[in-house]
Amino acid sequence: xxLTLRIWRQSGPDAPGAMTEYHVSGISPDMSFLxxxxxxxxxxxLRGDQPVAFDHDCREGICGACGMVINxxxxxxxxxxxxxLHMRHFADGDTIDVEPWxxxxxxxxxxxxxxxxxxxxxxxxxxxxxxxxxxAPEAHATPVPKDAADLAFEHAExxxxxxxxxxxxxxxxxxFTAAKVVHLNVLPQGAPERAxxxxxxxxxxxxxxxxxxxxxxxxxxxxxxxxxxxGISVLNREYLRGLR
Amino acid sequence: xxxxxxxVRRPSTLATLWRSTVGKKAVMAVSGxxxxxxxxxxxxxNLKVFFGPGDLNxxxxxxxxxGEPLLHYGWFLWLARVVLLAAVVAHAVAAxxxxxRDAAARPQKYVHRRQRTSYATRTMRWGGVILGLFIVWxxxxxxxxxxxxxxxxxxxxxxxxxxxxxxxxxxxYCLAMLALGLHVRHGFWSxxxxxxxxxxxxxxxxxxxxxxxxxxxTAGFLSVPVAVMTGVVR
Ligand code: HEM
Ligand code: SF4
Ligand code: FES
Numbered sequence: 001x002x003l004t005l006r007i008w009r010q011s012g013p014d015a016p017g018a019m020t021e022y023h024v025s026g027i028s029p030d031m032s033f034l035x036x037x038x039x040x041x042x043x044x045x046l047r048g049d050q051p052v053a054f055d056h057d058c059r060e061g062i063c064g065a066c067g068m069v070i071n072x073x074x075x076x077x078x079x080x081x082x083x084x085l086h087m088r089h090f091a092d093g094d095t096i097d098v099e100p101w102x103x104x105x106x107x108x109x110x111x112x113x114x115x116x117x118x119x120x121x122x123x124x125x126x127x128x129x130x131x132x133x134x135x136a137p138e139a140h141a142t143p144v145p146k147d148a149a150d151l152a153f154e155h156a157e158x159x160x161x162x163x164x165x166x167x168x169x170x171x172x173x174x175x176f177t178a179a180k181v182v183h184l185n186v187l188p189q190g191a192p193e194r195a196x197x198x199x200x201x202x203x204x205x206x207x208x209x210x211x212x213x214x215x216x217x218x219x220x221x222x223x224x225x226x227x228x229x230x231g232i233s234v235l236n237r238e239y240l241r242g243l244r
Numbered sequence: 245x246x247x248x249x250x251x252v253r254r255p256s257t258l259a260t261l262w263r264s265t266v267g268k269k270a271v272m273a274v275s276g277x278x279x280x281x282x283x284x285x286x287x288x289x290n291l292k293v294f295f296g297p298g299d300l301n302x303x304x305x306x307x308x309x310x311g312e313p314l315l316h317y318g319w320f321l322w323l324a325r326v327v328l329l330a331a332v333v334a335h336a337v338a339a340x341x342x343x344x345r346d347a348a349a350r351p352q353k354y355v356h357r358r359q360r361t362s363y364a365t366r367t368m369r370w371g372g373v374i375l376g377l378f379i380v381w382x383x384x385x386x387x388x389x390x391x392x393x394x395x396x397x398x399x400x401x402x403x404x405x406x407x408x409x410x411x412x413x414x415x416x417y418c419l420a421m422l423a424l425g426l427h428v429r430h431g432f433w434s435x436x437x438x439x440x441x442x443x444x445x446x447x448x449x450x451x452x453x454x455x456x457x458x459x460x461x462t463a464g465f466l467s468v469p470v471a472v473m474t475g476v477v478r
Contacts, residue, residue: 008355019355072358097356104351169360171349172265202266211349212265212342214368215434216361230437230444237440239266243257 001027001087004095005040007052010108017108019097029088033076034059034066036087053111059083061224064159067166068112069099074163074222081161081224101166105173105208116162118208119176123160125204126197127180129189148186155183157225164219164227170211175219177205178235179227185238198238265342266438272338273435275331280428280457282328287464293477294467297401304400332379339372364430371423378420385413408472417469425462432457 002025010017024040031039034056041051057065061084070076076085090096098112106114131137144152158179165173181198184190190197213232220229261267289307292300310320360366381391385407389395393413394406407413432454436442442450471477 072356170346211346233442
């Protein structure tokens with residue numbers, strides 16, 4: 001496949017950036033999107049140019065490190081992570097626009113790499129449980145109802161990639177925060193901090209400058225892990241409940 | 245001692261609500277639902293126009309005597325107006341502040357833009373502004389009678405017919421009611437989501453209820469100007 005890429009290049013956090021055009025050829029439809037970028041970067045390095053910086057780690061869709069907006073869609077046209085997006089979803093001769101996540105709370109570090117430590121601070125404000133560390137607990141010590149286990153598991157799938165923020169027209173982090181709050185609040189292990197968790201995490205989220213939720217549903221559509229939009233309703237309920 | 249003298253003042257629940265994005269949205273949801281409840285009764289009341297001037301004008305008079313002798317003549321109406329004014333102000337101020345914040349959360353826009361979200365969802369802000377302007381026009385037209393072509397106090401039936409008989413009176417009203425339908429379509433479901441009443445099992449039913457409410461409300465309101473413009477009501 002021969003492709004035209006228009007990629008956001010920015011040499012540093014305060015440097016101006018611009019979309020820059022590149023041509024790549026000999027791309028196999030079986031390559032992942034990141035492998036396609038690797039191919040481009042090899043050429044750039046051979047030419048003596050700076051390679052395009054992008055985040056990645058596991059390359060198997062579980063770490064949440066990778067992430068870029070491809071043709072205006074977070075993680076591109078398929079509902080998966082960028083590392084699991086394959087070039088067969090594009091056609092020979094396509095022009096593809098690649099941009100970093102855009103949010104004030106996710107400043108660009110370089111090219112397609114953004115600083116997502118705002119998510120870490122939200123987690124630090126309440127996305128944990130208090131438990132003794134050491135040996136693994138007895139599996140039957142804390143019974144978990146099946147419904148609660150299913151709901152918690154569904155929301156625990158969040159990998160913190162930030163696609164929800166990137167896709168939201170308001171740059172809101174509600175789906176991410178909801179995933180964490182629902183995951184922990186429905187489990188008995190999360191019960192001790194339940195009363196204050198949603199409030200603390202929403203306050204941390206607001207302090208980072210993320211936008212508010214207008215229930216557009218763009219986040220859940222973009223989420224590679226299928227975190228449901230109704231999770232946000234549970235977060236709202238837990239928040240209002242905590243104020244009483 | 246030092247500890248005791250340091251007064252720990254926690255902000256009130258309302259202040260906490262107003263300061264957070266989730267809480268402010270809850271204020272919007274509650275004020276929106278208050279207005280929606282009012283609109284349902286308002287629409288049903290308007291349908292009295294089809295039973296003639298006696299019925300409608302009698303109903304308008306009854307609204308003023310409602311609650312007597314506990315309330316004085318007209319007090320019920322003023323109570324409703326105060327509640328609605330509070331709701332519309334809270335709703336609009338929260339909408340404005342949240343919208344400002346939302347815009348600031350994405351200082352740099354995407355180069356590659358894409359049409360996102362449904363029409364009803366996309367038009368909440370401008371649709372809301374249209375509704376706000378319509379509310380002003382509507383009060384000037386049929387409450388204060390400032391811009392009404394007939395403007396006869398105590399004769400709402402005749403004033404309604406006079407207003408809707410002009411192209412602009414009927415036109416503005418019809419456009420606003422379409423905007424209202426769209427606003428309620430997204431708004432009702434959104435309010436349920438905001439107040440934490442939604443879940444995967446209820447989602448479909450809530451969306452259906454939102455669509456049905458929006459449709460019935462718009463159809464009911466629209467039937468009056470359409471009836472006047474087609475000569476069914478005159
Ligand atoms: C002053 C005029 C109005 C303005 C400026 C306005 C604006 C807005 C905005 C910006 C939203 C949030 C949109 C979103 O979530 O995407 C909203 C939501 C809503 N509006 Fe309005 N609106 C107005 C009048 C009304 C009226 C007359 C009703 C009564 C039917 C209403 C009912 C609602 C409801 C129920 C919501 C949902 C709240 C939520 O999402 O929790 N609004 N409005
Ligand atoms: S909710 Fe989905 S899109 Fe958002 S951070 Fe988690 S996995 Fe990524
Ligand atoms: S690199 Fe780990 S999810 Fe894509």
